[in-house]
Structures are given as structure tokens and as C-alpha cells.
Amino acid sequence: MSKKYETIYRELVHKITNQVYPVNSFLPSENELATAYGTSRETVRKALASLLENGFIHKIKGKGSLVLDFDKYAFPISGLTSYRELDNLFDMHTQTTVLQLKKANVPQASFHLDSTEILPATYIQRLRTVNGEPIVIDSDYVLTSVVPEISRAVAQDSLYHYFEQELGLKIGYGNKEFTVVPATEEQCAILKLTPNSAVVSVKGITHLQDNTLIQFTESIHRADKFKFIEHARRQSI
Incomplete structure (x- = not known):
């Protein structure tokens, strides 16, 4: 509550x-x-x-x-907030479509892991659509050692809600890496972009409060629809 x-x-x-x-x-x-x-x-x-x-x-x-002036389509850089929480907060009326749900290992190269580090996971790929326009492709790798199974209904809804409210897990902290990259052919097709369009890739690694690694995420955002913000305040040091 x-x-x-x-x-x-x-x-x-x-x-x-x-x-x-x-x-x-x-x-x-x-x-x-x-x-x-x-x-x-x-x-x-x-x-x-x-x-x-x-x-x-x-x-x-x-x-x-x-x-203050605030753009509801501007994602905060800091903090760990689920897409559904942002959607509810800002009345974005997003539709979520589960594109893939399967077992897969976390790709080492994508997340700078050692090539010998094998991490079995549930892979979930979801498309976020706002006002009929495809906006974001979310790809999540949830470690099966922590969460053995994820249903399509959970994937359609909110992973964080499932982790915290259903499984009693406590999300602790994570890091994010922002890069601007050319969209792949698949990403262009899903997001309805012209070939060689630029997208913003946001990669994240999430831990529980007890430091247990739980999730690897990459979100591909259309560069023309979203911006990312950090509200900074002066602090003398």
C-alpha cells in the first residue's frame, strides 16, 4: 500500500x-x-x-x-521507475505488446560481461505504443536463478510490480548507459523508421537491495519522440 x-x-x-x-x-x-x-x-x-x-x-x-515546465515524454535519467509507473503517472495511455518471451542467456558482449560468464534468463521483448505510434522497444533479461518463470500476462503488465508485489523482492539499485546508435533493420521495421535512422539505446543492470543481480535491460527509443532529463540543483562541495 x-x-x-x-x-x-x-x-x-x-x-x-x-x-x-x-x-x-x-x-x-x-x-x-x-x-x-x-x-x-x-x-x-x-x-x-x-x-x-x-x-x-x-x-x-x-x-x-x-x-516548473515539465515534458511528460521526458524520461528521468536517474531512478528506477517502471514504464507502467510512468504511464500511470503521466496519463500516456500506452499500449504494450509482447513480441517475444523465451529462455535465453544474457548476451555477454551487449552488457560487457566476460565471455565465460553464462547467465540463463527469461528474455522478454515488448513494444510500447503511444497514440498509435510505436515508441520504445524494451528488451529484458531476467535471471532465472532469481525469478524462474515469467508468464505472458506478467510480461504484458509490469515486471517490477510482479517482482515486488507478487514475489516480495525489493529492487535496490542499478546503472544506466546511454548511447545514440543506428537502428537495426529489425528495429526500423518495428518502430516504423526509415533505414539508418538513429535511436537512443538505454542499457541497464538492476540489483536487489541485498545486491543480488536480477535483470539486464536494453530500451530502444525513437530519437524523435523521447528525450531524457536530469533535474539538477546546485550543491557546493
């Missing part, structure tokens, strides 16, 4: 992205939000801190929380 501040955070994000609170306007005060949501100011502060961290607002002393 979500914590109260997380629920408030998601509702405020929904209102910001749907311009209930337009860009350059101010959110209601902490007291007003606490009254509206029937909670404490401390809970509201936690929700606002999440908005601040993720680039939705900027705090101005004596004025409040200023709403």
Missing part, C-alpha cells in the same frame, strides 16, 4: 501535467494542502520534497512552490 505522501505526490503530479496547476503558477500552501488531503504538514512536506527532487516545482522563500 502506498504511503500517504506518495499518494499526494502522484495526485499533484497528475494535476501539474494536466495543467490544473499551470506552469509558473504556485501550488496551494502547505496548510491548504494539508487541509485538502486531511493530513499533517509534515506529510505534505514529504510530497513537496519529491516534487522538488523530480523537477516539478521550485521553492521560493516567502512565496511557495512554483510549478
Whole structure:
């Protein structure tokens, strides 16, 4: 079950992205939000801190929380967020199609593994379509040593939800590698791109909180439809 501040955070994000609170306007005060949501100011502060961290607002002393311009099709660089979570948060109305679901070893060269390192996995390839346009090809290798089986229904829905809510696993951390590469012939066909188009490849390796390796991922994004952002704040060192 979500914590109260997380629920408030998601509702405020929904209102910001749907311009209930337009860009350059101010959110209601902490007291007003606490009254509206029937909670404490401390809970509201936690929700606002999440908005601040993720680039939705900027705090101005004596004025409040200023709403910043935010592109709902801009993926955050940091953080481990599932596609379904982003879809629900930003009302993208994505359709997911499972293209492949089979047993396969993690490709060593693609993820800079030693050639002797054999990692059996379940391979899932999914296409994300928004407003009838193919946008992203997600390829996931989930280690069978951690998750022995994945059904098509799970692949169609959310892997993270299955890991965390059904299996009780706790996602811990990961890394991401971003490169711009020419699309393969297969990728051009799936994403309806002209030959030799550029795509953005995002490769990731995910661990559980106990450091167990669980997943290798490569997402191929159409360069003309998505951009990636990191909201940075000045910190002196």
C-alpha cells in the first residue's frame, strides 16, 4: 500500500501535467494542502520534497512552490521507475505488446560481461505504443536463478510490480548507459523508421537491495519522440 505522501505526490503530479496547476503558477500552501488531503504538514512536506527532487516545482522563500515546465515524454535519467509507473503517472495511455518471451542467456558482449560468464534468463521483448505510434522497444533479461518463470500476462503488465508485489523482492539499485546508435533493420521495421535512422539505446543492470543481480535491460527509443532529463540543483562541495 502506498504511503500517504506518495499518494499526494502522484495526485499533484497528475494535476501539474494536466495543467490544473499551470506552469509558473504556485501550488496551494502547505496548510491548504494539508487541509485538502486531511493530513499533517509534515506529510505534505514529504510530497513537496519529491516534487522538488523530480523537477516539478521550485521553492521560493516567502512565496511557495512554483510549478516548473515539465515534458511528460521526458524520461528521468536517474531512478528506477517502471514504464507502467510512468504511464500511470503521466496519463500516456500506452499500449504494450509482447513480441517475444523465451529462455535465453544474457548476451555477454551487449552488457560487457566476460565471455565465460553464462547467465540463463527469461528474455522478454515488448513494444510500447503511444497514440498509435510505436515508441520504445524494451528488451529484458531476467535471471532465472532469481525469478524462474515469467508468464505472458506478467510480461504484458509490469515486471517490477510482479517482482515486488507478487514475489516480495525489493529492487535496490542499478546503472544506466546511454548511447545514440543506428537502428537495426529489425528495429526500423518495428518502430516504423526509415533505414539508418538513429535511436537512443538505454542499457541497464538492476540489483536487489541485498545486491543480488536480477535483470539486464536494453530500451530502444525513437530519437524523435523521447528525450531524457536530469533535474539538477546546485550543491557546493
